[in-house]
Amino acid sequence: MTTSAPPAARTARPGARDVLAAVLDPGSFRSWDAPVDLSGADPAYRRRLLDAEARCGADESILTGAGTVAGRRVAVAVSEFAFLAGSVGSAAAARLVNAVRRATAERLPLLVAPASGGTRMQEGTAAFLAMVPVTAAVADHRAAGLPFLVHLRHPTTGGVLASWASLGHVTTAEPGALVGFLGPRVQEALSGAALPAQVQTAENLLRHGLVDAVVPLHRLRSVAGRALAVLGDPPAPVPPRVPGPAVEPDPAAAPDPWRVVQRSREPGRPGLREVLAAADDVLPLRGTGQGESGGALLLALVRLRGTSCVLVGQDRYAQAHGTALGPAGLRTARRGMRLAEELGLPLVTVVDTPGAELSAAAEEQGLAGEIARCLADLVRLRTRTVSVLLGAGAGGGALALLPADRVLAASHSWLAPLPPEGASAVVHRDTAHAPELARSQGIDASALRRAGFVDVLVPEPRDAAEDPEGFVQRLCDALGAELAAGRGQRHPTPRRLGRHGTTPPDLEEIPWRTT
Known part of the structure; x- marks a missing residue:
């Protein structure tokens, strides 16, 4: 039995030059490739290489160089599948190593578009081991804080996928592309059984958090340009500060803490999706990159009020519709922390959760350990961090994203080790005392501000559910001001947390949108 070919296999495959023409600004490409020396090759193999060149017009399976995308200079490396199946x-x-090293030396972002059957079998182990210096060069490029973008084409398999094609900061894939460790024919020959037809498709990898988006070739220039803008453009000039509503309300006028809890649960209260919809630009990323997609947590590259950042936040909409915040979501958050650290971008975390997942699966998958690792990663980040307490902040799932250089809180937000009903069940063995516990524990944003755990209160003169647009704009203004104030700051020591501490629009309308 053989697997059916994915849709991309049934149409003409774009060659390397087609990809370069589609993604780069017209006339901007300059090749970096020197002629290939075939003098030492076995005569039969040399004939195969020359025949491949005659058929496709490329002298090897990879073309490299530099060009511009929306005016931004970028290094490129593109596979030519017609040359010995891109091997x-x-x-x-x-x-490829020379191109990556040159990109690093010239401080250029790198865009690669592989389409390959993997290691060239005609060269055996020597070709197999060549993946090591390629991977080392890419690792050095990333360590230099330079963006590495990957676009997986049909097909991408074998040693290519198991090395440089799986190391992108942002990874997109061609619709219907076959992407897998082994191609279907080799898989069946070695294991005796074929994989289900749709397992090794770009769309399935998207569902499992292994690629960030499925993007057709005609949209690749736009998507790459936006990614490069968020990752590499300098911040916009800081606008003059315009005095806004007071953010230090009279303590006597602070809302009742139990009422704050109730307001945070209003179905119409804006959440992270509404905040993303108000940003300058948003490129959502999908999952952990390791086969998991934590739907209750959103990860995105964001441009907000002229400053780029990595944003990780809890999605109140998903949690309200049955997707709990579990270990995969926290591992997605940790991917965001690594991206911010590596790319030197500020990190914004958004806390809005009724509590982490309570299930046997969450326990077996290490929920508590992931909370601990989130905290450990977050407090050691050297890049600027800003946390936003947007609504409910219950338990370890909230704490995992809270420590930051600066903490903002909506007036009707709260933070507690358990929801008030849970605290009441512990203390009084009932839930009737929840209002009393909310008032006595100091969980509301005003109390947190007075205690030094919150730096800035974002006012809600009217409840956010009654004035969602006004509230989101005030929040984005406050967040943008914090990002602008901290531009370029890096931190060698752990975060402090307060004076007592130490170290919706539809989601599918937001991803990869054009401003």
């Missing part, structure tokens, strides 16, 4: 031998690997 990578020693010469192609050396060409």
